[in-house]
Amino acid sequence: MPDAVLQARSPLHGLARSGHHGRAGPAGLTIVERTDIAFASVIARRGQRDALASAVRASFGLALPDGPRRVGKDGVAFAGIGPGQWIASGENAGDLAASLRERIGAFAAVADQSDSRLVLHLSGARVRDALVKGVPIDLHPRAFKTGDVASTLVAHVGVQIDMLDDAPVFQLTAPRSMAGSFWSWLTASAAEFGYDVATK
Numbered sequence: 001m002p003d004a005v006l007q008a009r010s011p012l013h014g015l016a017r018s019g020h021h022g023r024a025g026p027a028g029l030t031i032v033e034r035t036d037i038a039f040a041s042v043i044a045r046r047g048q049r050d051a052l053a054s055a056v057r058a059s060f061g062l063a064l065p066d067g068p069r070r071v072g073k074d075g076v077a078f079a080g081i082g083p084g085q086w087i088a089s090g091e092n093a094g095d096l097a098a099s100l101r102e103r104i105g106a107f108a109a110v111a112d113q114s115d116s117r118l119v120l121h122l123s124g125a126r127v128r129d130a131l132v133k134g135v136p137i138d139l140h141p142r143a144f145k146t147g148d149v150a151s152t153l154v155a156h157v158g159v160q161i162d163m164l165d166d167a168p169v170f171q172l173t174a175p176r177s178m179a180g181s182f183w184s185w186l187t188a189s190a191a192e193f194g195y196d197v198a199t200k
Contacts, residue, residue: 010035010199011118011179018197021187028126028193031186035199037089038096039113039173042104044084052107059103068149070162079149079162087113087160118179120186123169126193131170133189135161141168155185 010016012033020027044052053064056078062071065080072078076096078086088110090096097112104110122131128139134154138144139161146168150161157178162171174182187195 008115011176012183015180015183016197016199018199020194020196022191023194025194027124027196029122029124029130029190030196030198031190032121032123033197033199034119034121034171036092037114037119038094039117040088040097040100041109041111041113042078042086042088042100043109045107045109048107049084052104055104055107068151070147070149070164079160081149081151081160116176117173118176118182120172121164121169122172123167124193124195126190127168127170130186130190130193130195134185135159137161139170141166155182157182157185 010033016031016033042052056062056064060076060078061073062076062078064078064086065071068080070077070079075091077089079089081087088096088100090099095112096114097110100108100110131139135152136154137150137152144150144163146163146166148163152159152161154172154174157174159182160173162173163169164171
C-alpha cells in the first residue's frame with residue numbers, strides 16, 4: 001500500500017471563500033488570512049532574561065518588550081505575552097524556531113508554534129465596530145495603540161490581538177482547532193458592515 005501523502009491546508013479550508021460578503025456596497029472591513037507567517041514561543045531560561053535580551057538585540061536589533069507590546073524589524077517580531085515569555089513571528093521565515101534556537105537558544109526555550117494558529121489581518125473603516133461585538137477590551141486608538149498586544153477571550157476562544165499599525169491593521173491569532181468557531185463569530189459580526197475576504 002502506498003504511503004499517504006500529507007498536504008498542508010489552511011485552518012479555514014472549506015470555510016472561507018474569497019470575495020465580498022454580507023452587506024452590499026463598499027466593504028467596511030477586509031479579512032486576510034495569513035498562511036505565510038511562522039511562529040515560535042520564546043521563554044527565558046532561569047536567570048537568563050538579561051542575557052536573552054542582549055542576544056536578541058545583537059541578533060535582530062530589537063529590544064525585547066517587558067510587557068504586552070510588540071517590536072519588529074526586518075520581518076521578525078517579538079510580542080510580550082507574560083513575564084519572561086514572548087511569541088516570535090517571521091514573515092516567509094522558513095524554520096523560524098531553528099533559526100531562533102541557533103541564535104538565542106542558550107538563553108531561552110524555543111518551541112515551534114507555526115502550525116497551531118489561525119492568523120488573520122483585519123483592516124478597514126469598520127474593523128473596530130466589528131471587533132467590539134466580542135472583544136472585551138478597549139480598542140479605541142487612545143487606549144490600544146500600534147505595537148500593543150492583548151491576550152483575551154473572543155466568543156469563548158483564546159485570541160491574541162496585535163495592533164500592527166495606525167491604519168488600523170489588527171493581527172488576530174487563534175488556536176487552529178478553534179478556527180471554525182472563531183470564523184463563525186467573526187463573519188457574523190462583520191456581516192452588517194460588508195466584508196471582503198482574501199488570502200496571502
